[in-house]
Amino acid sequence: MGEEYWFRQLKANGKGYLDRIDTIKKILIDTRGYVFEKPENEPVIILFSGGMDSTTLIDLVIKQWQSKVILLYFRRDSRNQTYEEQAVDFFHEFYKKRYPNNILELLKLDIQIPSRVNKEYMDNARKKVMGLPMRNATMWANAFTQAIYMSGKYTSTIRTVLCGSVAEDSSSPESGYLSVISGCLHACICLGVWNLQLNAPLMDNSLKVGGMTKKDLVEYCKAQGIPLEKSRSCFGDTKEPCGECLACKYREAAFKAVK
Numbered sequence: 389m390g391e392e393y394w395f396r397q398l399k400a401n402g403k404g405y406l407d408r409i410d411t412i413k414k415i416l417i418d419t420r421g422y423v424f425e426k427p428e429n430e431p432v433i434i435l436f437s438g439g440m441d442s443t444t445l446i447d448l449v450i451k452q453w454q455s456k457v458i459l460l461y462f463r464r465d466s467r468n469q470t471y472e473e474q475a476v477d478f479f480h481e482f483y484k485k486r487y488p489n490n491i492l493e494l495l496k497l498d499i500q501i502p503s504r505v506n507k508e509y510m511d512n513a514r515k516k517v518m519g520l521p522m523r524n525a526t527m528w529a530n531a532f533t534q535a536i537y538m539s540g541k542y543t544s545t546i547r548t549v550l551c552g553s554v555a556e557d558s559s560s561p562e563s564g565y566l567s568v569i570s571g572c573l574h575a576c577i578c579l580g581v582w583n584l585q586l587n588a589p590l591m592d593n594s595l596k597v598g599g600m601t602k603k604d605l606v607e608y609c610k611a612q613g614i615p616l617e618k619s620r621s622c623f624g625d626t627k628e629p630c631g632e633c634l635a636c637k638y639r640e641a642a643f644k645a646v647k
């Protein structure tokens with residue numbers, strides 16, 4: 389299949405996207421009375437990749453909600469892992485100093501995501517348009533497993549998993565709001581407990597109405613003294629960001645827009 393085919397699929401997926409979100413919201417409201425409750429003073433798991441989105445999310449969640457945060461990093465055997473992990477370690481230390489009462493711990497899980505078995509058969513045009521298959525959904529499912537385990541460690545129910553999708557991701561199949569809210573529903577159904585919540589607070593209205601763009605994040609970090617230049621977005625395997633991949637391009641555009 390060529391890229392054109394996948395772009396057509398993408399467009400078709402966009403039709404009725406908001407209606408499907410409303411349908412899932414309705415199931416959640418009918419079942420438990422809410423879509424998302426701000427986890428104020430509660431323990432939460434934040435999926436932390438070392439990129440600019442999740443790095444900023446940590447600060448906002450602690451500052452606005454005083455949440456107790458477990459950072460979760462997946463050593464998923466990606467090309468940029470060494471540099472991602474350096475950023476993760478840097479900001480773990482940074483936030484531990486900044487919020488000693490709110491950073492509970494940094495968890496690292498060695499799980500290859502996505503699995504490489506049979507990867508040689510993957511349609512590259514698909515990958516280019518749609519991303520890596522089930523990448524985020526796999527991480528979310530594993531994060532809920534940790535939420536169950538860690539509830540025992542902290543003798544406190546951990547019901548919330550947060551990920552760093554931003555306003556620009558809103559309709560992406562892999563990280564958009566429909567995926568996030570369906571991941572929430574999926575966790576409730578499969579774990580049989582309806583208080584579980586998955587959310588992307590930079591994308592919905594819970595931190596700022598209309599969500600936050602990457603440009604908003606750069607501005608926020610500048611104002612708050614967060615050294616965003618230490619975060620790692622590039623997908624490449626070189627120490628210096630390649631400047632060519634999509635992650636680099638979006639990041640550079642955001643930094644430029646603020647200067």
Ligand SMILES: [Zn+2]
Binds near residue numbers: 621630631632633636
């Ligand atoms: Zn790059």
